[in-house]
Amino acid sequence: MKRLFAASFMALLLAGTAMAEPAAGPDVALADPVAESRARDLFVDIRCVVCQHESIADSPAAIAADMRALVREQIRDGKTDAEIRQDLVRRYGDYVLFTPPFRWGTLILWLGPLLLVVGSGLVFWGRSRRQKTATAPLDSREEAALAEWISPEPSAESDKQDI
């Protein structure tokens, strides 16, 4: 109980310095390390809306700092990650998340590569099965003929075999 008290006091203290801090200053992390790491995981997925392909985790822009503060505030308010994402999408559109939504329009985006691997894998497998049946084993007469051809000396071909 005492520890909890100390933690909330620290949080108050940090909130106090946040106000004194000029805007260009560094972010104020959440007091709870678990909440803070949640915030950081979210930052990576959120696009800075004025930047060129940068997440708010990376962007030095002022709006990115505002967005980070907003996310931290919502975490402090006890919102879940999903709620925070939804809220951002409601404000800025799907564009704001680096994870594209999963819906009909993005089906090819999400599943295309997997289908490509599985599909071409199956084609390859099917073809190599067909090849196997195509090269039937030699019958005894062919076997004998082959033995006659190759018996006198190892053919020069074997030199070309790779080691």
Added chain:
Amino acid sequence: MIVEFGSYALILSFALSVFAMGMATWGRIRRNPVLAGAASAGLLASALAIVVAFGSLIFAYVTSDFSVANVALNSHTDKPLLYKVAGAWGNHEGSLLLWCLVMTAFGAVLGLSRGLPFGLKTSAVAVQGALSSLFLAFAAFTSNPFVRLDDIPVQGNSLNPLLQDPALAIHPPLLYAGYVGFSVCFSLAVAALIEKRVDPAWGRWVRPWALASWAFLTVGIALGSFWAYYELGWGGWWFWDPVENASFLPWLAGAALLHSAIVTERRGALAGWTVFLSILAYSFSMLGAFLVRSGVLTSVHAFAVDPERGMMLLAILGLAAGAALILFAIRAPAIRSMATFAPVSREGMLVLNNLFLTAAAATVLLGTLYPLLLEATTGATISVGPPYFNAVFTPLMAVACILLPAGPLLAWKRGDAKGAVQRLRLALVLAVAGAGLAFLLFDPKKALAASGVGLGLWLVFGAIAEVAERTKLARAPFAETLRRARNLPLGAWGMALAHAGVGIFILGAVVETTFKVESARALPIGGEISAGPWKVQLKDVKIIEGPNYLAEQGRLAVVDVAGQKRERETTSERRFFPAGGQTTTEVGLDFRGLDDVYVVMGERTATDAGEPAWVVRLYWNPWARLIFIGPALMALGGLVSLLDRRLRVGAGPGTRRRKEAKA
């Protein structure tokens, strides 16, 4: 005067490329070696003319000739000489000229090469001439860097300060050597389709070009990544940014190509596929040029954006890639695979490698273009960023990497899976043990990251196991091992190096991304900040004057929290460039073993007490060094393979190999 000379040389180079294309086509139809020789000479002369043009542009930059629009827009008299020279290719027109320089240089080497059959070589020269003509026409008629200004400014606009870095001198040339090197593979592929000849010999001819281009591209991309890492100032090295993706696409296609070319060369199989990849690799290079220069995509790296030129590049891409792919569609059914093989065999594994690399390239392509296509068709805007690639690209590559070490241990045609697994037993045990150790030792405990470490170790030990197997390490007397190691073809060493490089890269990438620690605070003089096991103290801040900038330079002492290692000093700067009014940060990097201590000194603020303070951000990037050593090893592996005498065109099965075969 020299500038007009350069402009003239550029147009001359274009004319010579057209000449080479025409002569080669005519010579091929008439089967006339004199005409074909003239074509090769045309490519060489075209390259020499571009050297003159390029030299003139650099001259204009070095002498700060602001009557040239390109120089006035991108240079400044105060700029250090290195950036005056390198600045010549720090913009659209100049970099396009560099592209043409590399392109015609490769064309000249192709023209001078011996040992190729007449038909194939002449057709390839014709195609290479056509490709050069397209790009030279683009440079000369829409992006001429020699255009003069009517009103000559007294001073230039200077170069974007972010680009004013020694890396600008080497990164673009290496990158372009990679991009454009694939043009020769493209030409050889189209020539093979024209000649209807795709055989093991063709595989052998195309492989060195693929290997060299891929090695250049590897170094080029890694260098660019390292540059972004220390220049942008937030410690990231790969952002899955569209421009990065654009460079990654030909790399992936090239990696697939140099593996499938092995199968074509050794076994005569996958011939059509190798041709397709040769076309694809350069098409991706051209696509990259289009994406970067047209401005259809937003990116942190985009420069020289111009939609009109974008349309021209799209036309070039459509014409070259389209024609090649149509020809492929017509001729490919006639390409017969000569060899059959079981699914479990060296060939089978290389097919899998190609499957995964192609799927990986498809992922990158989809991720890069999908937002554009979706917006164009439905108007919906989405972003595709790191989480998508982590979810789709990474698992694909992980599976490919799990399979990788088994490949080289399987025999051609029909392999012994059980035997391969047995020979990899020790590597597997070590990798699993390493993953377990990583799980226990790294804090916080992360199972996924530990598996990543295991995967990296698996590749490294797998590569060692492969060499050990072939040299009979610990199974034969040491002298025998030594003799076998000496006789091991350079190709085998190169492969082991490159595969180990992939593993080392994975180790670095996984550990750095998962365990890096970041912290930021406003520090007064004497203030301290710590991240992970490292502590940094701001010693002092002074104003310094650079050649074309003013800077606040912070001196920072780096020491470990436990106080056991030697204290070292590093500096971080905030530079202000009056010429363009921009500010950049220079990162302070302290290399500690495999780790980086990365410090950025930001804006000046004040503490609560009113003392002056600076916002200092400190990153501890564990094992960051490996991220860049890995690709260096991959490229070195490519280089070593390239020196293998078996790859030298015209070198038959050498005496050494014959001896080995008997042994």
